[in-house]
Amino acid sequence: MKKDPTPFEPARENLGVLLGLVRSEIVRAMEAELLAMGVELRFTQFLILKRLARLGPMSASELARAVELDGGAMTRQLDQLERKGYLRRSPHEQDRRALRIELTEAGTALWLQMTDCNTRVLEAAQRSLNEVEREHLHDYLDRVLSALRDKS
Template identity: 55%
Template sequence: MVTAPSPTPLSDSNLGALLCQVRNELIGRLERELAAHGYEMNFSQYLALKKLAAHGPMSAGELARTINLDAGATTRLLDRLEAKGYLRRQPHEQDRRALRIALTEAGQALWSDIHACGERALAEATRGLAPDEHVRLHAMLSGILATLRGGN
């Protein structure tokens, strides 16, 4: 009788590599989902629209921090989305020297459409999980994130 080998525990470095691979595959899945539905955009553009839709107008620096891009990459990203009519740079309400980035009506409509692409990509990635496994995975990842951010 042949027995299956016991699973090898992941070392910390293997876990880090696995988390990175999962992230990369999720991004790829999302970008393929967007392309399959006729949306010409990458993950960073999707994420910028998502953050602006969820949090409202913000400065370019705030957006850059929330989507983890440097200033130059953020400027190029904003230029592309502005040229497509999805966002606008508008004066800050209290500081005339500052600009806020806001979704246009077209950007809000686009987000309403592409939000479903993100949901489908994530559902496809987790379709093999039982409901209780999904809950446990979410709890574990939330715990890791809280620890990394300095929480309990």
């Protein structure tokens, strides 16, 4: 049986809170790194550029699913990134009604700059772990994600 912590023992955060705190700290560190580079992007905008760089052109709805945004929020983010010159909306090759979102040359160049920033933040987040612990952490998180996505 699990006992309640005494007033002198700090309570251990549950998994959901802990994962949320880790994500918040990664977002904070990433935005600070970007700002230090002179790049004024929010973390969500960084994720949008990252997905486009890694997966190539896609529809706005595909991109929204990839970064877990609703349609309205995605439109606002795309408008901002398009105004900054990092992406463009182009007609879809097979469907005249649809648009494809793709990186511009400036967006690709920015992504290449930000890759090192992303690596530094994730490296710092894991600095207290050795290589085996890093592999275990990745494996554990993969398994937790799979369990959450398993509908059976």
